[in-house]
Amino acid sequence: MGKIVVLDDLSINQIAAGEVIERPANVVKELVENSVDAGADKITIEVKKGGKTFIKITDNGKGIEKEDMPLSLERHATSKIKSVEDLENTYTMGFRGEALASIASISNFTMISRTENEELGVKIVAEGGDIVFAEEVPANVGTTIIVENIFFNTPVRYKFLKNDGTEFRYIKEWIEKFAMSHLDVSVKLINDTKTVFTSNGRGNIYDMVYLLYGKDVKENIIKVDYEQEDIKITGVIGTSLIARDTRKDQIVFLNKRNIKNSVLTASSDQAFKGGGTGIGKHGFFILNLDMPASFYDINVHPTKMEVRFKDENKVFKVFYNAIKNAMLTKEFLGNTEVEEKKQAYVEKEYNFMTNHFIKPTSIVPSNKIDTGKSIIEREEKRKVDYKYIGILFRTYIVIEVNGEIYLIDQHAAHERLLYEQIRENYKNNLQNNTQMTLLSEVINLTHKEYEFVKENIELFKKAGFDLEDFGDNSIKINGIPDIEYREKTTARNLFMDTLDEMLTNERSQGKDIEERFIATVACKAAVKANMDLTKQEVDKLIDNLLVLKNPYTCPHGRPTTIKFDKEKFSLEDI
Template identity: 35%
Template sequence: MGKIHVLDRHVAELIAAGEVVERPSSVVKELVENAIDAGSTAITVEIKNGGIEYIRVSDNGCGIAREDVPKAFLRHATSKVKAENDLESIATLGFRGEALASICAVSHVEILTCSEGEALGTKYSISGGEEESLTDAGCPKGTTIIVRNIFYNVPARMKFLKKDVTEANAVANVLDKIALSHPEIAVTFIRDGKQTLHTAGDGKLLSSIYTVYGREFANGLIPVDYSLEGVAVRGYVSSPQNARPNRNMQNFFINGRFVKSRTAMAAIEEACKGSVMTGKFPACVLHISLSCQAVDVNVHPAKIEVRFIQERPVFDALYHAVKSALLSGDQPKQVSLKPRDMTRSARPSNPFEFEQTCKSKFASKQEPANPLHVNHQPSLKEAAPAALEKKEDCQPQISIPKTHAFQNYVADGVNPFDLYKGRLQVSQSFIPAADANTEKKAQTAQQPKPQPVVSKETDSAPEDGKRAFTEPFEGSSTKFIGEAFRTYIIMERGEDELVFIDKHAAHERILYEKLKAEKGAGAMQYLLEPITVALNKLEYDAALQNAKAFLEAGFEIEDFGTGNILVRSAPQYLEHSDIASIVMEMAGYLLEHKNDIYAEQMDWIYHNVACRAAVKAGNINHPQELIALAERLEADPALRYCPHGRPVQIVIKKREIEKQFGRV
């Protein structure tokens, strides 16, 4: 007996439906695209319980004639393609005639529709591919489709759906793309009874971007408008200063359709070379218009992947469009002070130059200097009276750029500002020539006695703020020699070894171990002004679902609505300017590695934070900072490798050096 047999119609439809309907967001995408093809100017989407139990899509389009309603739910029934030649110039978003048939095969569907000129509308119900009823109904022009209990008859697919909040955010992500692809359409999204998205539908792309991604993102964009060889590119690209740690905010639309294109990604990243830092990626919302015959969208049922007949014209148009936009937008930044900043001293160009700020300035309730580096941050109400009590004491008013992160192993209670005061007493051999004049100016001011930036475990510094750098460490025969290439600490150990320490690798390993041991508790520092971070809906969902992981890394985050999260605290080791970027990286990583075990996720996060916070090769460091770092390594021989596996230090024997000089 033969083994091959024809599948039952119902089974065949369930298999076919699996290609189109993967999750509730797939249903929303297909229904909204049909609404756009119907000429709608306003579309409303409502979901409940992530869209698993209830989806409603309403539009004000042309509607469907009564006699066409049952046919619309048949497989391969469509009004958009009639002949083979039509496939070569597809201008609509849908054309396969599979969406409604696939949706009704795995759910309960009800449609209310009324076309132009009809006195009554039509109500039609179908479940599991089987027609239930067809009746007249009163309804406005347009179409409303309600989908209930998706995958009710396919338990194997139902168990693969995610939590309600995850599925709802996937729907929100789809609608974000729809809103950006068609700014002329007013898109409204209602989630469990609460409206979370509403675009104006005024045809202005920037207005839609502002609504979808927020003010911070929209303000960092540069307009793009360019045409080349029949390919037109318009939209916006982020300025180099607002580049992101991943490609999740790159949006490409070809003839009004959201697509993922390696050609487009490669073109804009090539255009940004030399402008955007390595490891960063430009964000963009770019509309690409070209002939329908030049692009094939009939690649996959989801219609996200496309093929170009000729990729070079598309690449060139995108490259030159973004390149010219960056050149025109790369003007000197105009800085405007906020009203509350008008009473603050101007930030010095060099950390050694500062003004003396006395009682009169404290009386204006000025913010305390360097608020991010102290262990205890008094409120402004506490800080101002304390300053007024010291009538004769004038504190230097300076916003110190934290270029070094050695506070991590500095003794508790030592103000990092002392680091800069201590530098005023360093010998000229440790100060760059460019800072010589600054050094002399700073020494003319009456300063409190500088305090050494050393660990409790290290030797006390001499009274003049310096230590005898060639003295052996306490209880050790190791001596500090100097620093090579602003990267490697040189130590002499005993009488027969030279030790070279990679200061970045060493500091990174120390911070990694500290973060891991404290689980964020000791490293966390509250920010005077919380930072708003814009994410796409999927990253946003990943960040909020992993708030515990952020907290264990020293970040306190909370929901700020519409794809934004608020960062209220961060590890004290980090530069303030790095916080938003690191949060974006963490959200992107947690999204892409959501199936990894928690310990592996945390290990990556600790690695990343430690690497970003550690002192960098090329930084100018005080010799005492280098000594403190070397002593920390000397005290713990287990710190042999950085978190990435690179050696922290190497040892060269005296005999090897003598061989090179022919002494042995």
């Protein structure tokens, strides 16, 4: 007798369930997505024991027709596509017609649903996939599904579940992400009779950020609303003040589906560079990309969050532009920038960045280097009338603008300015933009230092150092970058401080070395705290800051200015 048998329906469904349904959180995901596909804007999720014994989803969607109720539990039963050709234009969350069949095959399953055309709803109960009960019942329009005793008939799977608390955490994390991407859906999550999460469904991203991250984060986000080449990007990014040590809070949705994608990660890293985060830190963002389904392939596997964009360069660029633009729309000393100028600047930055800071890889277009204009465009100066008050703690310049007080961190501000100047040298490859020192100086280095300088001599030169290999572990300095030093920094000090810093923080070397090098030179050349500046020097610093497109933070992400509203000075509270 042959050994090949055709599997029965229950086995097929249980095997399919193994792919899609690994744990209670997957059940919640499939059911909530079905609710959204049915047009619901109010969804309640109630679970017990981390979802192991009880999951109940109630929605106010359009409901299921009476005769479709039993059919919806059949494998490959879907109302969402008619054939494979429809897939390119599918925006619904589900389309495989697998979820309900899979879930019903491994649980005790109850479904109650009513459409607005019916007086009564229908309730069906299934055990391990077999319908054991079907009857008309009074019900609200919408659908309620109860999934009990998940994996009761597949004990091996049950054994793989973690403890109740962990399983609940998976559910809660998924629900929170869902709520972020569905601001117009009001979601309520109940755990063992306690409500643990409620979103209001009013469509306000600030409410959502406040709910999930609290006040500090809410006060440090910038709204993103950007559209280019049929890609629309909305959501928020964080300022450098809430940059993170990990990528946990870099959340992306593609047509509201949570995804991970390395092109987007690389793009955002570039956009945040130069002060959007500290060096080695990661920008905060919650962003949704809206684009035609024909722009990407998704769903290699039903539970995976991976996608492949068909035109990676385009997506890289639009995502970069969206973040960079938002970063530069912040108000600075009471003044905001004109839109088109900013756009042109971002465009230029992008070209520079793709030519200099990213090693050629498949995702980066190799345009011609833009050597045309400089980044620092003095004619585009912002106009700000400020009143100089003084300097606090020999560190913060205090000015008044339009009835508001600004503290300018003198070191951070100067550092930003020098960073832009050195970067401009670098960008335009102005190797000769060097200030010759009066006397060239030969410096003896340790072997390690010497090797580093030799290996990276191009970095030094492009930033404006004029160096010669003098042999025998020594280097001759003929000149240093021609930037706006406050006073004669000795060439030796600038060179050694920069070298020191580069060697102590060697770990992030590699792809970020140019960026880090420029920031380091700027930092070492900038005025320090506790240096007394004259009124003229302050005026010049502010003047120079006002011509920068990005005056907001130093290259390490520290803000250059802090604003105090008048109300903060109110004496009434005291």
